[in-house]
Amino acid sequence: MKREERASGAAAEQADGAGAAGRRGNGKVTLKDVAARAGVSIKTVSNVVNGYAHITPETRTRVEAALEELGYRPNLSARHLRRGASGIIALVVPELDVPYFAELARHVIGAAAERSLTVIIDQTDGDPERERFALDGDRALLLDGLILSPLGLSREELAERRDRTPLVLLGEHISGGPVDHVWIDNVAAARAATEHLLALGRRRIAAIGDQPYEHGETAQLRTRGFVTALQEAGIAPDQRLIVPVPRFHREHGARAMEQLLDLEQPPDAVFAFNDLVALGALRVALSRGLRVPEDVAIVGFDDVEDGRYSTPTLTTIAPDKERIARLALDSLTARIDGDGDQPARELEAPFELVVRESTAGRG
């Protein structure tokens, strides 16, 4: 009796559309189609799909066959709507083709995958409008969480955020703000870089990368560490040796280096505030016939892969990118899982000085 019901149910399906369902233009097969095909209710199919325990082996087999035949795939939008979570987080960085961010993105994607989260990656080019959109735009509602490396937005604007999607900030931009924040100690890192140059006996040390204006917090912290190290070594900082840049790209490092080498007393060492700037500077030094590190030693910041294969290889400050990604995701998943009311966390990631040829020579 029961079996007959099923059989007739299935037969009805074949007539009314199950046969076509698998091949419908849009290729979308729903639970309903599968249910019709298997002659069971939609909910039973849903139960099979989700591994619910109490199902007769016979039913399970039949449903699984129907799933397979029709090639069922769940509609994630519907599932998200029902479950209230999307399983998607966004990583928003200024520029993806800056190696530091690309390498960071790799680690974030990896750490997210461990937690079954998908990552959307967005680049803002530092445009405050686009950062605001990422933070507060409609798209934010699709997300379970957001990791933002801000460049253009001020602390006040970040505080004004209306959206309640869990957020983690990366970088030095907003310390002590109202949201979770992963950072490295830029002052200490800059000091370590500078002290390394001092230990090599350099005394006329330049810094490339200051940004003495709004939104340049990271650069300003590195400048502070640089100046502090000099002062502690009894050297008065020379303003002409502290060259600002608009952004941390190779070309700006190159221009700054040209300016420095045109000085009456050019520097015998350079601390560049990131590796791209350092590589730009290196390029200019070499093309002017200087020897690195003999004539001028160079230290970078970020430890991107490029610096491991330049000639000479680049001494640099290496932030622990994997740790940064991991801390950000730990913090984000904690918020997603509900401790939204905890006070903002400040999470510090370690760094280390990696000495290579651009300061140590071809030892």
Next chain:
Amino acid sequence: MKREERASGAAAEQADGAGAAGRRGNGKVTLKDVAARAGVSIKTVSNVVNGYAHITPETRTRVEAALEELGYRPNLSARHLRRGASGIIALVVPELDVPYFAELARHVIGAAAERSLTVIIDQTDGDPERERFALDGDRALLLDGLILSPLGLSREELAERRDRTPLVLLGEHISGGPVDHVWIDNVAAARAATEHLLALGRRRIAAIGDQPYEHGETAQLRTRGFVTALQEAGIAPDQRLIVPVPRFHREHGARAMEQLLDLEQPPDAVFAFNDLVALGALRVALSRGLRVPEDVAIVGFDDVEDGRYSTPTLTTIAPDKERIARLALDSLTARIDGDGDQPARELEAPFELVVRESTAGRG
């Protein structure tokens, strides 16, 4: 009269929950909350949100005020479910921290933004399993389209795909397959690179990057172009000068170059199959005291930014990445908008040879 109705409606809301709705724990405000607050139907609010024309200014104002007060934001999952499209596409590449893919990603994101599409970026590390998941996994159902740069999957596996999400393939891997495909003429490009070295008078030219095994189609095409150019110049290819690499990374370029320089008759020029390989090779050549290009000239492939700031700067084949991104998105949006039944397209993007110091010297 009418006004009174409204007023009472609004008053009722305040009592029953609109007041709390804006501050509910999860922070989710729905059309329903806004409708209650403004004393209109849900659909009217929806109409306001979507800019429907026939609404009295008075109503519009009131609804807009309620939207603003409660901080309404649409639920994208629900919208997608209803509309049947998510507005999300995925870009799946082997490695994001390879500059070529990072730069490509930038262009894809840009081109997608012009079409109001959001991009999810995924890296597979060339793992066939992860490529398959990107292609056929549940996540694919969230997407309106997919751009894949395959590395590990064979043509057969790609053909077996069940999912019907519009797909565009990048790269040489699967030509003439059943799906849209954007590519550059690798044979011609490799010939151009090799002919450039021949024109400089080099005769003992090496190639780094062959992959004479499964999935190495791109490399094999470049090898073919290289060999053809040599033969046309009357030079018999020397197998010892064609060095395979497992992947296109700096370290593999470096190792291959060491091997070449250890030959009894080392090459006077090298065509590296991508810029990273070229930079690895350059690094080894310089550290052995060779002059580039005087002792050995080097050409790369991809035109990534690193090569513009190396010393010497790198001559390279520059594929038009922006064009590639644009062609991929044009093709994808066409499929999304419904011409799913058109035959597969083959879209060729241009390239050019960019001559820099690694072959031309410091002219």
Next chain:
DNA sequence: CACAGCTTCTACATCGTTGTAAAGATCTGC
């Protein structure tokens, strides 16, 4: 044999949005 308790399955409501159809209000022209 009545009834509780379990297993297996189903109907229904629901998530938040939007398309459809139609109701109610207002205006037009004759």
Next chain:
DNA sequence: GCAGATCTTTACAACGATGTAGAAGCTGTG
């Protein structure tokens, strides 16, 4: 003053999945 057109707003039914409650069938207990 009334049919008909137009404007404004609404109720309802989807989109596809899943939680809830409970029906139907079975087993075992007293």
